[in-house]
Amino acid sequence: MSNTELPKTVDPYRLAEQKTELEGFIPLHALARFLECTLPQEASSGDAVCHVKLKFDQDGERRRLVEGELGAEVVLECQRCMQPMSATLTSQFRLGFVTSDKQAQQLPKDLEPYLAEDFSANLWTLIEDELILVVPPFPKHEREECPASAALEELEPDSSAPATEEPRDNPFSALAGLKTKKH
Numbered sequence: 001m002s003n004t005e006l007p008k009t010v011d012p013y014r015l016a017e018q019k020t021e022l023e024g025f026i027p028l029h030a031l032a033r034f035l036e037c038t039l040p041q042e043a044s045s046g047d048a049v050c051h052v053k054l055k056f057d058q059d060g061e062r063r064r065l066v067e068g069e070l071g072a073e074v075v076l077e078c079q080r081c082m083q084p085m086s087a088t089l090t091s092q093f094r095l096g097f098v099t100s101d102k103q104a105q106q107l108p109k110d111l112e113p114y115l116a117e118d119f120s121a122n123l124w125t126l127i128e129d130e131l132i133l134v135v136p137p138f139p140k141h142e143r144e145e146c147p148a149s150a151a152l153e154e155l156e157p158d159s160s161a162p163a164t165e166e167p168r169d170n171p172f173s174a175l176a177g178l179k180t181k182k183h
């Protein structure tokens with residue numbers, strides 16, 4: 001893992017032409033929008049970071065793109081017990097840099113458009129967007145690690161047991177029967 005802070009503002013088009021590879025970290029406390037999706041880090045982990053690897057490139061059609069991966073240790077709120085839980089977020093992504101919506105529409109399907117006008121892109125914002133995408137909407141502890149699991153056992157005795165639900169009468173099937181009888 002690199003110990004360098006990832007540069008914030010770059011010219012992605014120049015980096016793509018030079019096929020630049022960047023590796024570095026972003027301090028999570030600098031990513032305010034992302035922090036809203038997580039729980040406050042413990043004081044001891046105030047220097048939590050997101051590790052990032054980026055490979056700028058251009059394809060055969062001279063489209064400028066970046067392939068990247070990220071990883072971050074974060075604290076989320078378990079949606080079962082509402083207690084903090086640590087989670088590792090990872091993501092791999094492939095973005096095509098565009099200067100207009102029209103260009104964005106012309107990108108092949110495997111490239112996500114990233115609007116970078118004025119030959120400038122904020123890599124921290126770019127990574128923050130990717131991080132937010134991989135925050136699980138309903139994070140939960142593993143069942144055996146969740147403080148709420150004892151209470152849960154009472155509510156949902158054994159979810160692995162086969163459902164023994166009686167086939168229920170569909171109230172609409174009677175109506176459907178009536179309808180067809182009319183004809």
Ligand SMILES: [Zn+2]
Nearest residue numbers: 078081141146
């Ligand atoms: Zn939990």
